[in-house]
Structure formats: C-alpha cells, structure tokens
Amino acid sequence: xxxxxxxxxxxxxxxxxxxxxxxxxxxxxxxAEVLHLCRQHQVDFIIHGGDIFDNPRPDQRSLDLFRxxxxxxxxxxxxxxxxHDLIDQRLDSLEAxxxxxxxxxxxxxxxxxxxxxxxxxSSCVLQLSGQHFSKSIDRQKSKERYMVKKKSCDVALHVTxxxxxxxxxxxxxxCTLISEVISTEADFTLGAHAHLGYQKVVGNKHFxxxxxxxxxxxxxxELLRRPKVLFMEFNCRRTNFEFIPLASAQPGPDILDxxx
Ligand SMILES: [Mn+2]
Numbered sequence: 001x002x003x004x005x006x007x008x009x010x011x012x013x014x015x016x017x018x019x020x021x022x023x024x025x026x027x028x029x030x031x032a033e034v035l036h037l038c039r040q041h042q043v044d045f046i047i048h049g050g051d052i053f054d055n056p057r058p059d060q061r062s063l064d065l066f067r068x069x070x071x072x073x074x075x076x077x078x079x080x081x082x083x084h085d086l087i088d089q090r091l092d093s094l095e096a097x098x099x100x101x102x103x104x105x106x107x108x109x110x111x112x113x114x115x116x117x118x119x120x121x122s123s124c125v126l127q128l129s130g131q132h133f134s135k136s137i138d139r140q141k142s143k144e145r146y147m148v149k150k151k152s153c154d155v156a157l158h159v160t161x162x163x164x165x166x167x168x169x170x171x172x173x174x175c176t177l178i179s180e181v182i183s184t185e186a187d188f189t190l191g192a193h194a195h196l197g198y199q200k201v202v203g204n205k206h207f208x209x210x211x212x213x214x215x216x217x218x219x220x221x222e223l224l225r226r227p228k229v230l231f232m233e234f235n236c237r238r239t240n241f242e243f244i245p246l247a248s249a250q251p252g253p254d255i256l257d258x259x260x
Pocket of ligand 1: 084
C-alpha cells in the first residue's frame with residue numbers, strides 16, 4: 001500500500017504579500033508534479049493535511065485548480081480541514097465551506113473526528129484517522145485530539161491539523177509538543193499547520209510533517225526551504241517513508257521578498 005501526503009497548499013488566485021511570482025501558476029506546477037509523483041510511485045491514495053485553500057470559500061480559479069487536480073489524480077483523497085479551510089476557524093462551519101462541498105460531491109473524503117477507517121490490501125491493513133483544526137486543539141490539557149487507539153491493524157496513521165511541534169517556537173502561540181502525545185498508539189502521526197515541517201522519531205513512533213507546499217512568509221527558513229511531499233509505503237514486513245523535495249519549486253530568494 002502506497003500513499004503520498006501533502007499539506008498546506010493554500011490555493012488562492014491572489015498573490016500573497018511576500019511573494020513576487022504568480023502564486024496560482026506556481027501552485028499549479030507543484031500540483032502537476034505531485035500528480036507525476038503519484039503515478040511514478042503508483043500510490044493507492046493521497047492524504048491532504050489541510051489548508052487546501054487559503055480561504056474557506058475560494059474563488060472559481062482556485063476551486064477549478066483543485067478540482068482539476070482531483071480529476072487527474074483519479075484516486076481517493078483523504079483530507080482534514082485546516083484553519084484556513086474553515087469560516088472564522090470554526091469547525092461547525094465545515095458544511096458551508098468549499099471543502100465541505102467537495103466532500104458532499106464525493107470528490108474528497110473528510111476524516112471525521114473519532115472515525116477510524118480500515119484500508120486493507122493483500123500486503124497491509126492500515127488504520128486511518130484524522131483531526132481537523134479546531135480552536136481548542138492545542139489548548140486541551142488532555143491533548144486527546146492527537147491521540148488514537150490502534151485496533152486490529154498493522155499500521156495506524158493519524159493526520160492532524162494543529163500546532164504539533166518538536167519544540168515550542170513562541171510563548172504566544174499555543175502548541176502541542178510531541179513529547180506530550182507520545183502515548184498515542186498511532187505508529188505515524190502526520191502533521192500540518194506548522195509550515196516549516198519536521199521529522200521526529202521517538203521509539204517506534206514517527207511524527208512527520210513535510211511542511212507546507214506553499215511558502216507564504218519571508219522567514220529566513222522559508223527562503224532556504226524546498227517544499228516537499230511525503231511518500232509512504234506499507235507492507236507486512238516493513239514500512240518505508242521518504243520526503244520528496246519538489247523539483248518544480250523555485251528557490252526561495254527568487255519568489256519571496258527578502259527583508260533588507
Ligand atoms: Mn497553513
């Protein structure tokens with residue numbers, strides 16, 4: 001069983017403040033490369049970690065681009081909602097958003113809180129669950145939204161859109177540290193929302209975030225970072241994973257304003 005995980009595409013037709021290129025063209029080229037990678041690696045499905053769009057009700061060009069991507073992909077696309085996908089960051093707005101509409105049309109499958117999907121082929125039984133963004137995701141003491149129980153499967157994978165981090169970067173930003181959720185039974189916790197990404201392995205538990213496909217700020221790290229996707233392969237004997245940098249992503253200094 002093979003999959004590609006991507007996150008934080010922030011599809012929009014307007015040009016973000018710190019970008020100097022045509023943002024929608026740049027994201028189109030990257031999504032075309034993701035399609036190519038999906039074919040090359042013969043994936044069975046993709047997972048999107050949220051912030052598909054930059055706005056809960058994107059304009060037609062943005063919507064058309066993601067619909068084109070899904071049509072060309074022709075495979076299941078499992079998604080969680082990011083804060084940008086929700087109206088006022090409210091989880092109860094999901095039905096009224098663009099991604100709520102895509103789910104109703106059967107074009108994407110939203111991983112709903114508490115739901116555990118069982119995806120099986122001849123090589124592996126995978127448990128897939130997810131957690132949309134919510135205002136309380138990083139404010140709960142129990143951190144329960146990052147926790148899953150593993151049940152009758154070879155591998156458990158949990159997708160989250162919250163500020164899960166190896167270490168805090170600011171006292172002002174609520175976050176959840178990986179060390180606080182280490183008792184999860186998920187073998188792989190896939191992160192989004194933290195655009196710079198990370199890879200942390202504790203015992204046999206993996207916490208992987210390839211980082212945002214879109215670079216929106218001109219932080220020094222963003223100038224240096226190359227957007228990536230995560231490829232994963234499971235079978236009864238082993239699990240493989242690899243961060244794949246996108247060849248189509250332009251160097252940061254060519255597309256981002258640099259602070260003088
Ligand atoms: Mn984001």
